[in-house]
Amino acid sequence: MARMDRWMTGFARSLARRTSRRSVLAGIGTALVGGAAVPLLPVARGRAEPAPGDRVTPSGEPDPTTPAGDPQDCGYWRYCAVDGFLSSCCGGSHNACPPGTQMSPITWLGTCRNPADGKEYVISYNDCCGKDVCGSCICRRHEGDKPVYYTPKSNDIDWCMGTREIIYNSTVAVVVGVAREKG
Amino acid sequence: MARMDRWMTGFARSLARRTSRRSVLAGIGTALVGGAAVPLLPVARGRAEPAPGDRVTPSGEPDPTTPAGDPQDCGYWRYCAVDGFLSSCCGGSHNACPPGTQMSPITWLGTCRNPADGKEYVISYNDCCGKDVCGSCICRRHEGDKPVYYTPKSNDIDWCMGTREIIYNSTVAVVVGVAREKG
Amino acid sequence: MSRAGLGLAALALALAAPARGETPEVNYLLQCQGCHLPDGSGKSGAVPDLKDLGRFLAVPGGREYLVRVPGSAQSPLSDADLAALLNWMLRRFGPAAIADTLEPYTPEEITALRRPPLADVAATRARLLARLRAGD
């Protein structure tokens, strides 16, 4: 029953991937707040590793049935330094913002390794702005994150400063290039 | 250790009065929200009855060590139709609003029975306004409450309309007279 | 008795409810003070100041108006209690002189006047106030 896919995510779907990389409490989330995600409950933050037999999609990404390839899962490979709510759970997708929000053009960029081809890609983390926090699919991974004074690599910052309102809703992770190394 | 009185209210204090009128889940609360209290979790709402040997304070109220006489307890006799947060847990008292709020002069009035003398008193339920919800000591009792269209007896209404801001913080219960009957 | 019959009987019973036996002071607390405030001053633009109450008795239709405003007419008070409350309010909030001249409301008068309540309060009130000004 494909249409029930997101129902009771804590149970049906998760069961299927329980052997994966996460702690027993990984499904428990974190929280919003006031436009910036803060730690609340344990969330997925481990690096997703492909399992034997993983297929690769035509676009060169891991199988969408694995966390590494599922844009509604914090384990999705592109989210390696996301600190916020996943736009894909909020009416948008991994690279498009939810209806009625604006994507902030100003943002920070990092790299994540695509497990399907082993390459490091340059990821642009753009915030979706102008509506309050989405509240769904909090995701807190901090690969390469730096403090606020190191602005171009800080995921704590509300990057909505490029839009009319600084109000934070959610975050996308857009592939904008291939990098040679982690950076 | 008197100063620890309010600490771990769910444990130390409650244990002492566990034989009283509430359900086993009575300590679990309800919630705010957006300025109006809505059902959330079970809360005290039973009528407090005095236990044998209850003392009466000089002002003619029940012993403050009983819910019927404790202004920080939803079982306090005056709160028989409160739907909101108790000002006494928010920096105010049972008849004074927390610092920085304004007491709305416009409100609704009902009666509650004082178990110490068996009389019905006229209670003025005034909202404390101009600061966001306090969040402490939600109390939902509905003795004699009527729907919104029956305005003068409705505890669902945000009565802050008598102050500059309609923003709801908490509620007081002020004795303003003695009634002959419940009304 | 049918269900509808039961309902109608209950309704009739309620409408003919006996006097509650509260004093006018307590009835003012329970039915009026919430909006009119302890001193009767009300809220400008929303709740009339009760010190103006007595003035309405001076114009034709004013005496009826005080009974037919929804706050009076729709109150759960018996006709006798409402009469007593109106008389008390006129003396308590009205000009001092009114105590000498007031012809008290009677329960029978309330019975005759309170149904149905006014639908256009503001227009009626404006008309009465205009008459008052014209009479000044």
Place this chain on the structure above:
Amino acid sequence: MGRRALAGLLLVGLAAAARADVPVESLGRVETLPLPPGPHWAWVGDPVFRHATLVDLSDGRTLGIVNAGFGMPTVLTPAARPEFYVVETHYSRGSRGERSDVLTIYGGRSLAAEAEVVLPPKRAHAANTAGMLALSDDDRFVAVFNLTPATSLSIVDVEARRFSAEIETPGCSLAYAAGPRRFVSLCMNGALMLVEVDDEGREARKTRSEPFFDPQLDPVTEKAARWEDRWLFASFESWIHPVDLSGAAPRFEERWSLVNDAERVDDWRIGGMQHLAVHEPTGRLYALMHRGGPDTHKQGGTEVWIYDLASRERLQRIELHGLGFSYLGVPLRAEGFTGWLIDKLADWTLGMAPDIAVDAIAVTQDAAPRLVTVGAVSGAVASYDALTGEFLGRAYVGNATNVTLSTPFARTGGWR
């Protein structure tokens, strides 16, 4: 890393050797909602986050949110135009300063605020949600209930996107749609007030009915449900008072009881924030029920009872499932483990703890309708087959607490 995982990596590595890179994507993309809308959409309002979330009950997906300011977030949906209306109260400094009451018009595809109409800053605020605002049957005017504590209606011309008039409703409160240009309010003495507006949204006629219930003895709640030209009001003591508004004057039909004598003795009673819903195509009434004594009219329900409105006979009782726990919108669960545990706990507490129960219900109007339940204790919604009562599942919609609930195409099935 285990040996098997290493082997997997190698396989992927080999497979990738011949591949092109993941293509570069464009920045700035923003989704829009599909047209036509889905039959199972529902708006779920969260007064803590001060927004309402649009969720598709077909698959549990969140489609987007609209912000709503201070108060209970309610969304109105016209059938005539792809739009949503939200009435909002704001202060210039959050909780203080200058007050603005506005009706905001959101695009039905863009979910962006397209226009706003400024209202008199008099809108009523209450924990209640039903009857606080209404859209006329011709989709032209919205009536907003004002309480200062003088009572009135603000009329907004949502077609012309401008404020029309304020109409006083002395002694009467709330607003329910009752015809193309008509609203009905409930009066303190148990009567109705019918307010008809002209083409400009100004008062055309205002009439008061006789009382149809006794507010002292057994008041009806504000949480009424529409059934064709009737409004169905439930009383504290679980009597349904149907009011036929097809004619010039309301016709008060014989009341009937949701509970039989045995159930009444057992203290079965209607309760909650929004406790009635109607599926118009089949003429079914859904009532949210619990066991509790007098003064429990705000207590949430543990069951939904279904009635055939034509025969007034009960068709079914559904035992409700718990909504699941969530903390600030995040489901409390551990993967593949406490999901089950928490579900059981939620179902258990639903039965044990009155205020954890379901607070509001709604039904979609399609041929395979969904019954949806929400509660203030959970950021989740639960969905049932409205014809069979079968529990279909839960979805976490990212809210802190779910209080208001509406199925946007309550009477029409979509935008015309």
Place this chain on the structure above:
Amino acid sequence: MGRRALAGLLLVGLAAAARADVPVESLGRVETLPLPPGPHWAWVGDPVFRHATLVDLSDGRTLGIVNAGFGMPTVLTPAARPEFYVVETHYSRGSRGERSDVLTIYGGRSLAAEAEVVLPPKRAHAANTAGMLALSDDDRFVAVFNLTPATSLSIVDVEARRFSAEIETPGCSLAYAAGPRRFVSLCMNGALMLVEVDDEGREARKTRSEPFFDPQLDPVTEKAARWEDRWLFASFESWIHPVDLSGAAPRFEERWSLVNDAERVDDWRIGGMQHLAVHEPTGRLYALMHRGGPDTHKQGGTEVWIYDLASRERLQRIELHGLGFSYLGVPLRAEGFTGWLIDKLADWTLGMAPDIAVDAIAVTQDAAPRLVTVGAVSGAVASYDALTGEFLGRAYVGNATNVTLSTPFARTGGWR
């Protein structure tokens, strides 16, 4: 009702026969805060409710709240005047419309908004809370960190209650007090920028230091703690970098490690939202520690480690207790029963689940100091004897989530 209860009623009835009625009370009373303030007051900020709650750690009592608008609610307290300062961001329509950034001055007794100073709408917003604003040591000027993403400081004259100037800090961010008229910012290359203002709050001097750490190799966090004229910065790898700001130029003292070699191997590490605190009278440093690998610098702590700053020796390790669960500020407990159960569960999960841990710590400055802990998962605070580490208890302060924390009289013990 049991026989005993009936007997009780009779007793009370008899006792009451000779009594006067409960006296009629006056309407309109509003409390004020006591003067002098208590030594154990703490501000606990909740970004969901958008307010900060003042709690007395002596007895767990809530004293009042201040609203704070969008963002992280932080309260500044001058020693010179009985006032509190809150920097707020608001939009005219809640989440959209015209932006207003203001510094609001609250009366220290009234907790009412006495005045506001309008700022350029450039204030930075981040999940971080330390360094976002600072009060100069003479209590005259507040610096607010701006990020557009150009970096600057807005200077407010809080004595005159007016905006003074905006000072650019290119390449450097945040603000920490460093003398009567001086602030210090952290630069992207690991250096400091010292910003001195004149009597009008305008830029007087701006100097850059040499780098004192390597932001690539082991960056220091923003979550620094003040110790007399020094600021103590902790690095991701748990090195303390003391910076002496008593002179015209900063003096960078030798770094020292919070963990020994064995603990480093065991992955003990500093983490959380606010992970350092100092008790100045005794020269003790408190650090919030957890076990976790690289990139866990935001993970909450399970222990607080106490050091003597003079000797740089560790005095004690405190195992922290869970904060207790609450839902939107309401403690999840059943009287006399699950209180214990939930406490145990909270303590267990604190150890098991990294993000349930304590996120911020603070210490009061009196002779019997309190260590207070908060976390985003709980509306409760926990308090410990800061000298012995003894757990004193929890208090539920009505918040949905507790993220920011400050002891108002951090360096002075009260208003002068």
